[in-house]
Amino acid sequence: MAKVGSLVQGRYRLLNLIGRGGMGEVWRARDEPLGRHVAVKCLKPLGPVDDQSFTRALRERFRREARVAATLQHRGVTVVHDFGESEGMLYVVTELLEGRNLSQLLADNNHRPLRVHDVVEIAEQVASALSYAHQQGLVHRDLKPANIMRLVGGTVKICDFGIARLGHDIGFTAELTNTVTGFEMGTPHYMSPEQISGAHLDPRSDLYSLGCVLYEIATGAPPFDLDDAWSVLVAHRDTPPDPPRNHRAELPAFLAEIIMDLLAKRPEDRPQSAAVLTQRLRAGQLTPRSAAARATARSGPNNTPDTDRNSAIQTTDSGPPAPQADTPGTSRVRHAPPTPSPELITTLTGRHNAGLSLGRLGRWTEAGEVHRAVAAEREHALGPDHPDTLASRYEVGFTLSRTGHPADALREYTHVAEARERVLGPDHPHTLATRQEMAYVLGQLGRHFEAHQTYTSVLAARERAMGADHPDTLRCRHNLAFNLSRLGRLEDSYQMASEVAAARARVLGPTHPDTLVTRYEVAYALGQLDRWPEALHAHQEVADARAQALGPDHPDTLAARYEVGISLGRLGRSSEALTLYRDLINDRTRVQGPTHPDTLRARHGLGVNLGRMGRWEEALAESRDVCAIRQQILGHDHPDTLVSHREVAVGLGWLGHWEEALTEYRAVADTRERVLGPDHPDTLASRNDEAHCLEQLGRGQEAVELYRRVAFLRQQNPQ
Template sequence: MGDTRLIQGRYRLLDLIGRGGMGEVWRARDESLGRRVAVKCLKPMGPQHDAQFTRVLRERFRREARVAAALQHRGVTVVHDFGEYEGVLYLVMELLEGRNLSQLLEDNRAHPLPVPDIVDITEQVAHALAYTHDQGIVHRDLKPANIMRLGDGTVKICDFGIARLGADIGFTSRLTGTGIAMGTPHYMSPEQIGGQQVDHRSDLYSLGCVLYEIATGAPPFDLDDAWAVLVGHRDTPPEPPRNHRSELPEFFERIVLDLLAKDPEERPGDARELARRITEGRGVPAIPAQPRPPAHRPEQPPSNEPRLPSWTRGMTTGHKAGGTSAALRTTPPDAAAGLTGEWIPRGDTRREQPVPEPERPTPSPELLAVLAGRHNAGLSLGRLGRWEEAGEVHRAVAAEREHALGPDHPDTLSSRYEVGFTLSRTGRAADALREYTRVAEGRERSLGTDHPDTLAARQEVAYVLGQLGRHFEAHQVYLAVLASRERNPRLGPDHPDTLRCRHNLAFNLSRLGRLEDSFRMARDVATARARVLGPEHPDTLVTRYEVAYALGQLGRWNEALQTYREVAEARKTALGADHPDTLAARYEVGISLGRLGRSAEALTLYRDLVEDRARVHGLDHPETLRARHGLGVNLGRMGRWEEALDEARDVCAVRERVLGPEHPDTLVSRREVAVGLGWLGRWADALVEYRRVAAARERVLGVDHPDALASRNDEAHCLEQLGRGAEAVELYRRVAALRQQRGTR
């Protein structure tokens, strides 16, 4: 096949990216949808196969391809289409940019992978297997070459259904006397070797072999002779992985050994249990392995009394992922019957229509109307700020829409998008990230990479990455989305959605410390929004608010104060005096006044703001408490320390009750209590409060977090004031060492 070859007049083959036992894989372009795909062309059977066999094979192919196409999970390769063209069976799949585990081991010169990568891969594969096993599907050929790790760290299992097809072809070939070889034995379960019935636990055993190899650099039974490998799977306990690599966590070794149990009943019950064990084990420090006695190795059965199935005779070891033995990388020609070697499809140029995928029953209009109504009800709950209830509604609607319409239907994805939105609004950013990623992937499959709905989902992915503090990753996503929006003729640089993306990018730049870049971009977006939307449009004012923030971070507080005041006045006119955005701008005016040393003006502003916040939101609302905190800070700046201390204590007590004792805002108030005590000369009491803040920040944020280190500096300063200079010096040194250590990472 060449680069001008079209399959079914739709899939243009561009270049060969892989060749294996069952055929070739091509990078291709779907001319109908304008997207890149991978096309796997399965090799046609030779003339040794009769017409009945070929007919059975094609029917099995169609059946198993439908199985593969029905799988919808981020950990499973997506199958878009399948059919037969000029005598060649083909599959159209998503194009994956990454390396399979076999390639990763080869890239690493057959050395094992890093421990965090191994644990992450295990957890992702476990979730994917849990999903497929729930669908009643067993892979049957799990091995490093069938597990792909993409550039963003996502792990996908490949060849579901097709692996089963290969097993079926092998079985049928044995019946017809062709003697086809059955793959590599390095990852086969004992029940597979014995020719017994297999279920999902066979996949778990194969996964154990894969994990053993990527963790130690070699499969559990790394032998040159196929018979010895098979006997090892059947009779020999594997050597514990930590005997080869002591830094492996103990919980991981226990999991691998449980997966490699000879009896399926002794393995984990299912992949979901495996995923749970991995999740629970994450973060457990590895303990150096203790010397272990050699594993007992039962004698192998005499060669004249084989207990292995007859079809294993003459079997070669095949190609395992790791190792350098040439014997393990060479397959004799007679082991390649039917599915290996060079091939070129021949025949006439007549085209067949692709075999249609089974259609989902059309849901009734009544059901769709009910689901649309419930979706709108969820939106209404969100507008009322009842995010938990809205999330429950959207989750239920998403599940029903997926059942009725399919996982990639726009309505299903719309509901999932709203699920992500509610998760983001309720502080569950990690869950929101998973949901938005799922929506983005689904929309990319069904609508295309540059569709506005796909870009909207990807933009939300960037937003929640920022919420999680992963600002560099967020920056990369924002840049990609912005480039797509600007080159899209339906959008362009001045489209409101493009401007929203540029605004978010400016916000994220400031969190990366790129303050000048953030200021310039925010200023440009504010100008564009004023031109496109109007100077008092809420979006324009949001960006001007960001301009003011950037000015303050750059120390240009007079300009920041002027901008915040203009935003506050404009919001008062457009939104009303009591709107939360208006009140937020007034709070920032107070911050700017305080930074400029105009504390008397700030104090008056904060007293009015506290009154307004309490009237609108209540006395215990976090924003009311934030305004009271600002009031207390400015009392201190004016030297009114008794009043400042009383205010700080009151705010700290309410925050502890409402937000919790280790909430960041609570700790800020507790530090303000310590500051007041210090200014009043009560250094012993201040030391107690400073230490409480430092200990809590270390528990929550880590010992080398900047806020925790700042608290320890406060403690050292307090020790100096108490005349405990030696302790203060020692603490200053410890803080300096932690800062240096953090800076070198």
Template structure:
């Protein structure tokens, strides 16, 4: 823009103040009133937009600008005017003389600000947030750069409503599959990261991050890699601010830690309450006890961050990561048609016909439904989640095309729900299509393509095809190491899965060695008590058990359980899972009475926390039944197995692997009670189901046929038993002949 440019015949642009993702900010002169103002010029929509689309966006701009202009508080930047000039949307704001908090930290060489200034900033921002939240407005992108301290000491929040405006118009980065304005990773709340609905308490969390940084000189999760930052917000309690700065007052530390509670319910109720706490502390009155940091919410197997985090960077704090992995292209979405590119050929476009830009209303509805599917999954309601994701995938394919990233994101989630409901073969087909689509449009080594291939390896393992899984994991690992480095969290996750799969191939020593290495690397990168570190130590314990080193396995499981109880809470699902494995180890060591006591407590805890029909509650009940049998209490064991099998059949389905495990336990109990004919019928039904679900060559299916042969022996039908044993042996040889030791 020329320095003399006049907007709407009134605002003359003088000096460029700053430039960002949404546009430029200029110092300007209001020629009508003769005052200096700041003019934010937003990026143009572009000529490719349909008329109806740009009309909707202009109306959204006017709506959000009116909301921002209606805010009248000394702690909020005043918006004087807004409009459109030659296709350019603009906002006219008061011109502020001062420095934002990010600049103040830089001026201070990243040293923390004086305590009295921190307390003053906290109180002023709290009053400003209280006002805006009472107007029903949430900032969504509170960070040091958006908080200005003027030369007279007044503190103002900038860009209220702009984060939402940027999301609506498509200027800010879009979170694929969640529909939330992305915000800045170092200051995002856990609910923003997880794609949940945000309210005023999300701003309180972001304020906690800001206060932590100005009080200590570093953000609460100060990692080079944005992925690790987001995981930290979601899973890891922050370090005490006083561990960085011992002279920080106790009341200030308690306020910051309350604001950083993982659960919104653990934070102050509202900003007004926060302002009162600061005022009481300044006057010397006792502040209320801190609410404490809530444990991280439960989630899926190896709970994952949304796909939009792949390759993300955070500016200066992620420079090294940025050099290795380019961020995903988010220029599509609401701002224009998405055009698939031929991988490896810059500028080359695939032959798929161009589609009209879908309406923003339709995209918003699909985004909301996608988020609803994710929420159902987080609640463990996988069948319902799968139905939602399948419907959204079909509509996204129609509106956006089969290879659009959002369509593939929905299909990826379909694969995940299939995997969680025991339909591994169907999941494999879905993930394969996703991987192929992402390879075509993003390239085979893009982080999202690698994520799909890694899930293919996982379901191959579920299907007992461990050699193929090993090959896939090995290939993905090589790509991740090239693109991200050996210690990137995604690389370490792949190595973790590879270690797990090695144990299923019978390479127990290799599995144990790799798990120990990954645990050490995760401890170094993420911390000793980080959930991912403990997951790998859990795998170390599993490998020790498989090697027959049950005393060491028991000790490791106990250490993991204790660490999880301290960092996540006694009732966290991961803590309860480690306690379950402690019971397994006790049983293997012949200490069934101790295991029985542990499982009874675990069933009570699981029932209280998750309900009696939860799959993990039923898993604990299964362990209880097994140990009843080991103690010779077979009638009780049989009753327990039947009850668990019936509930699992209703909850998970009659042919879910866990249901079949319980039905096999029913057969075991029948056999021990001498009821071999009944046991044979049960074993045969389990074997037939496993043949259908897993395939006749799957190890579990072969084990069921061996169970059937053993029953035949007990019934005196030796010829049939021998024939069945031979058929099982032939299938095992056939399975083995198609593979070689990796």
């Protein structure tokens, strides 16, 4: 079909063959314009050249299915970058996955079953991905071990969504392999009875196939391991499977029961959705015996957070977008108020600029008070839709997002965006700036898919209006790169950040602050990919470049040094991290003051590494001191304050003071629920902490109930 060195569609250079199947070949390739490695699936040629109706139908179905697959945004589904036709061959370009598929894992293990913990974890991740895809109206149709990848970091991804459907949609029968095209219409060991009989397929067919996969990785062999394909097909249709515990007695009863339910011959007798399956898997792990095992597994020193950055939820580029116009001009309002005096306009302009100055100093609470007062007076004097009024309300939203009130910020930005679109137009720079900040707070709220859609829309508008290399366009791409990481698309995040860094170096210069901000983000992305030696090197480079370009005492230089400390801690070099943090605390105290949020962040890092070294009395004392100051300076509800409260709880737990730890964990969970909502990932993580503490206190039933509540909420909001 293809050969090494071939250039697909003038863009993707084929490097080496990494897989071959009934539908075609998979190649490792280089995306030449972007310089990144991708996987290219080259499907078999389009069929008889004299059958034009066939080839037209196949092309159309292919485009439709690939387009649908490309819209899927879930960490458990392989990302589709591109698709098309090249010299009569259909191709799909996806992210390049580093890991092993389940078939390979079984082969590596001499076809012995995988560990029970791994089976359950794989089942839960695959069920979550299927739940998402089924909600989008997509059925896989060819789920099998070779189509499920486990990445190096433990993430499980389903491959080839949409591709197995191509043959079926053109009208083929459900034969094992169509003799015209060679398209496999399913693999016999994993086909559902309704797929074999040619009946209509719904998501429950995928669940049957998943049951076959789980049976095999749990026992070492598929449920019907017979000599020929026809016998296998008949067995799927007519023969009850042997219970998996007959082959492996130590399998948990809940897992064996789930597998048998998935293998029910009639779809109505199986779990009725992947969401229901996910709930059952999580509930099965929450029995007292399972919970105790989990508590033992996680009672090591790594149960402490290793970072305390606001960007643990979402980062934005350095500072707000370009300052909003803040000079008097012709107002376009629905109901024009009396014309204000020039003196009043000048006074309000001065107060607005004072609020901006407070924000630049990091005094966000005071800045918010100023902007709220100015916004009210401007609305009264100029009208609600005047650009100056909207500029003040924009700044109110900005201060809310920086003081831990993302929901309130989103309401403010939504109002400003709608008004600016009405008054200035949808592609006006001020409208786009507001929508970009909406995406930022959507990320703070954990609504990363909505944030992705907003960033993508803003980016398209900026590219149309300003071009790909405009600084505002690059700022939007920078933020989009970070949001990709929150969607679990870590490799894409790293690639995009690298591209933005290169573009900023070209447009702005290699030592421009914005270029260094993105190089900082590249280093952070490397950490997320668990490439900590590279992350450490990259952060050190950014710190050195910032020291030279901005000075050793610049806040951005100090921030890069802080990330060097994070990397050292993750590499187990806590002694070096302690030395770095102590020096950093001294420098930040001298430059920014002892109660500045960044100084407190460095002190938090010091406490975390004291804990890693087993010095829990010192760690607890440091955490309590930092928590008290943060509470006074930032407020009870600020994310940094809550992180400190959790660190206090961690220290109390390690010292055996579980009652006090429970009080802290519960307070953090209650506050996050009130501020972020009951199903926000941070809230659910805190509830899990609370349940773990209950287990340690011997209150197992309360812990189980809380774990079940968390599992239910996660199932309701899988993103």
